[in-house]
Amino acid sequence: MKHSILFFFGVLITTIATAQQRFTLTGIITDTEGEPLIGATVFIHETKKGTATDIHGQFTITDLKPGSYHLHFSYVGYHALTQTAIIKDRNSQLRIQLEESVNELHEIVIESNPLKLSQRENSVLIESVDENFIKKNTGTTLMHSLAQLPGVNYINMGVGVSKPVIRGLSHNRVVVADNGIKQEGQQWGSDHGLEIDQFNVEQMDILKGPASLAYGSDGLGGVIIIKHPNSLPKGKHQAKVQLLAKTNNDTYGLTAQAKGNHKGLSYRLRLTGLDYGDYKVPAQTFEYNRFILPIEHQRLKNTAGNERHLSATVGINRNWGYSHLTVSNFHQNTGIFSGAVGIPRAYQLDHDGDFKNIDLPAQEINHFKVISNSNIMIGKNWLEVDLGYQNNLRQERSYPHAHGRPVDSTNVDALELTLQTFTANARYFVNQHEEFETIFGFQTAYQQNRTGGFEFLIPAYHKYEAGLFSIFKYHASDRWVFNGGLRLDMAHIDAEETTYPFWYRSEYIADVQRNPAVKRDFFNYSAGIGLAFIPDPYWSYKLNLGKTFRIPSPPELTANGIHHGTFRFEKGNADLKAEEGYQLDAGIFYERSQWMISTSLFANYFQNYIYLSPNGRFPREEIDGELYPYPESGQEYAYKQAPAMHWGGEVNVQYKPTSRLKLYASGEYVWIQNTKTQLPLPFTPPYSIKLDAEYHLPIQTAILSGAFLKTNYSIYGSQNRVDQNEPTTKGYELLNASMGLEFGRKGFMELLFQAQNITDRLYLNHLSKYRILNLPEPGRNFVITAIFKLTGSSHQKEG
Template sequence: MLVFAQEKQTYTVKGKVVDESGEPLPASILVHELGKGTAASLDGTFSIKGLNPGSYHLHITHIGYKSLTKTINLESEDLELNFTMVETAITLQSLTIEANPFKNGPIEQSQTIEVVDRDFIEKNNSGTFSNALEKLPGISTINTGVGISKPVIRGMSFNRIMVNDRGIKQEGQQWGADHGLEIDPFDVDRVEIVKGPASLIYGSDGMSGVINISPAPLPEEGTIQGHLINSYRTNNNMRSHSAMVEGNENDFVFKARVTLQDFQDYRVPADRFVYAGFELPVYDNRLKNTAGKERHFSFMAGLRKDWGKSTLTISQFNQTAGIFTGAVGIPNSYNLRHNGSYSNIEYPRQDNMHLKVISNTNIQLNKNWLEIDLGYQRNNRLEESLPHIHGVGPTPEGNLALALFLDTYTANVRFNYHINQDHQSIIGFQSSWMENHFGGFEFLLPDFQSLSSGLFYFHEYRWKENFIVNAGLRLDGAMHDIQAHYQPVYDNSLNPTGETTQRNPDINRNFLNLSGSTGLSWIIDEKNNFKLNLGSSYRIPTPIELATNGVHHGNFRHEVGDANLNSERSFQADLNYTYSKENFLVGFSPFISYFDGYIYLAPTGRFSTLPAAGTLWEYRQNNAFFSGAELKLQWVLFKSFKATMAAEYVYNYNLDSGLPLPLTPPASLISGLEWTVPAGFSRFFKNGYIYLEYRQVATQERVDRNERITDGYGLLEAGLGWEIPVGKQDWKLQISGQNLLDTFYYNHLSRYRLLNLPEQGKNININLKIPFSIK
């Protein structure tokens, strides 16, 4: 097949890029499917040679101008194109959206999507990938200390959010609030957040949204380059170092990265806290045993040819992180006392490893494209603690309280069928096999095997040039085979009695579900765009929801599953309206959802009979209602001075109990001012900026039964950055400060909120990026 493709006549796409006044622009032109492109010369002309007959998507970008996307068809001759780019001061318009399955750009997509790039992530570096996304409306995080965080979209998280890394769904025991997202924050170049029902294309876990982590465009032919990033955070003395090198030799491409992070116990603006009516100390304003270290690497190699491209990526995430000493067992003054080092990682702690092997291949078949993504993942999660705290004596497992070993095999195949200029279709198949084993002297999740597969059809129709509609159907099936577990019983002297108690029965469940969605994008004029997306999707209950019966120490509670849970069904509507012009942009995104059989973890108000277990929480299933909205605004008040605002609100309601659902993020508003240093201001202060930001978070009074109310708070942040010419390269220096007023506050979604522990105090972050070029 590939030989046949290479024997075909190839063609050239050439043309010119100018601004509205006709002046040439040295813009970048990228052929998305091939990951190849070129930069226009100073006179605006460009040429891309060696293209087979077929359909392609071109992306034209240039700093300070609204990005363009053009669908082209090469059939029997070379193609000459002329592009006119419109100047804009709005940064959101300079990013091309790819989350549309047809890669058609921002105006055709019918869903609400946020896009961020490498610059945004570096500017908002918070130590974890999830925390860097909190600046976006509708995105929040569930945190356990500093190094452990997971994303929340529109008030939903866990198995209702799908995280795709290079087209493969990340599987890492994401059902746990204390289970962070095992993603190297320095190894992310581009992120697309799809809000609302996205289950049709991506699978049932995309019920509330999808986070797509996309690789950067492949390096240009004949180049070898890279960068070094070093950063330091003052609050917990976090030291981060990341080195990357990439290159392209005769269409053989490669990229490698190594990241090291070390951090100490973090500081809080308090010297004591109250737990169960007792006042306990926080020595030296540091939370004991919240230090950690991380070691990550990734390597990609592949080919880029005229028939398409194929890459293989191997990555491994390694993290050892302490859990606050009072999180397991009853905290007291003795076990909170400082032991002489803020860097020690003592018990209890997490030791996590996530290995991924991902193959991505795009093959051109005439005007159509075949995409194949294959993946293998190994997730090892070890939770270590002292046995006597858990009410057991010396065990063969030593200090290994809980071990979870998850193997996942994934295969995704999509055929993008270009019917004509007005009609496009995708037929896709997805399948995954998961096998979980556990160890340690504690029990939480049993051994299980799970098989899931889905088949979908998606169609897009351009009814008019400014009116695009889409619709699709998806059929999914899944099987859970969960093994029973019998736990040893210990006497009052912590010795095994030889007896066992059943913690969960054998569970064999099969599920079959049909889902569908439809949407439209109406480009009213060049300034107004209206989008509507409707969907009915489902989510099958996970093994943890069906079979858990143990102490989840990271959440400070005893969690119990229900083997009789059924699939939850959602009916969702998502609207997006955007008004934009050269110096002003406003976007409004309301949403509404009804869930039939919504599965959630709820506090019972009863105490567990297990040692050091705290309260008892149960997985329940009730009908629920969600609604809310996001508002974003960018306004360039005058040249180089910009005001921004991002607001979000989530309202939910348990239709059976008449109460709100637990762990609902409070309403928040981020307001910011940013001054961009004018070009030519100083040759030692290139591309400089200074910003000031204030986040106001409302009191969360809408809580579930036995859930605490959390007071509102305000946080001040500021930063600056600029590029310094050093030789032939520009070094980038960024300095930012979070919680500059050292505010004492509780994060409603933090797992340490249950212990009345405040969040981090003042934090200064210094980041230096040093690019280099070998060839």
């Protein structure tokens, strides 16, 4: 056996390292009139190597092995283009034409879908954003910025914590993939944010709709893919510093990045620090349970926080592929509104003299990640391997007497959750013909969750899951593109029996069982088929059908405790079945001249849909025949299961009347209903309409190289379709504006100004965890960002 293993690795290494003939790929990139595009970018996905066109629009890439390559071509103001090139036994030449683009987001290469399909060829619509979009739409969190896209929302707790919602689905129905690795950080909790440094994101894709085939059962609702940034060419180096200030909560922040490529060794380093205070609201009081409570100085007490993040990447890019290693650490310490733990009382809300201190209750999160990404040429095919390790430490702090225990100021660790995740993904790309490509993939993950603290919410558990899948694409003709696949998944969950002491009015009552031992095994399949019909260069019609399923998460099976960040008691159900869904997506995409229009409709039927529902009562524990209420618990929310219908759609229209003016309009609507009770499912976002106008000023001086003005008007409808015991929420409108200035020929400095909620509108966000307390969202906010960039180069031959 030992000799067989050594022989296998010897053959593999020999295959990879064996010298082969090297070939050269040359070409020219022009516009539709045949004029060369100077400085257009050419990038090879498989090797992470690229170049730019010269003054004649020509490019040269040398030292290529025989095989299949996905080439990405992009140029500012033009459609990005993806093309497959198969290098066989000779040098190759290409002639590429790029078309002008109405939508700047379509100037971004979409490469996150495993099949590398273009927007026109894909059977579902994909939204792609880059750091320019995020910069122009800077929010309090990454998800706040992405919420400008139709179909994308967020659940928030204050200003520093938010999580993604796609088409009304969230938590364990939306995957966030960071550099190919699924983010694992207690995402089941509504008050548990996304542990991603928003300034460290340079490009991302949002897949709206079923993505279980490639990303596992939790991709049932969609995927947010944070992509590994492209390496700079050899000899190129860049440093960037960004300063940030916000008036609403006195935010001050700095993020700095250095990246480059020294003789084929690429590197990237990012440091981020943020400090912010209690946020301001346009109200002096709020109403809870018919009591009028004060908001002193119009600031929500104890909503301050701070963040410290670090990320470092090093890697090599060669003709056989690439290998990159990323180490990152996300650290956030944030207060929780003083009235959110237990029943709000006026004395808890008195100003303590400091708007920036973090008092109790509070939560501290540290998320450490190590990710390895490699792409290796084997023969003429490619093997992608992603390996990851994550350690998520969540500490929630509170006073013991708020939980019925004796006063003890030295013991404030209410809840501690430590989640370790080991992940391994592999994808083997077989592409012998340009018309047909197949991917075979394997994914596996192992999780261990440990618990601590004087309060109980979920038990310690182990979870193992694995999946096998195959995906194909077939270019039947220039007009028809088909894609589809099949996936098999299994999972094993083993949760420990847990007992905890029960306290009532500072008196110990008894040890009670909070959850029994739970051992569950799951096995199921996902399948999908999609097509894109492209009758001409302007229109694309899309249809996608899929059967999906989702494995219940351990908290859905085992939770049984007070979740103070969400002001409720959560109760799991150990007998939950796996969700199964049948999903349909249809879309139309049109772009010509000054117009871009996209529409998408979706209809999904879920068997055994799992949801958390308020049941209108407060939890009690029976001990020796007596009922004891859980202290300061809030209403009980129980995990339930029922058949459900989920449908809706998005529309996005963009018009470019002049080369400098862009007009945008988008809208979305989501409808979810329990077909058993005929009641809406809780926590559904309302419809929204967003209107934008962006104008680029005709300014070109020795100092100022560019400027833009932008305004945004958003309308959010009332949400009256609510579950029993869920409050309705009134609609509202928000007005925002921004401007940007760019200095120097190479944009060495940028200044951006934003005014958010200009009218200081008082409103409630239906998806906010503070909504149940009738707490308003932040008021007027002014944001200023200064970016300084320095680039340099050394003469190194690009091979």
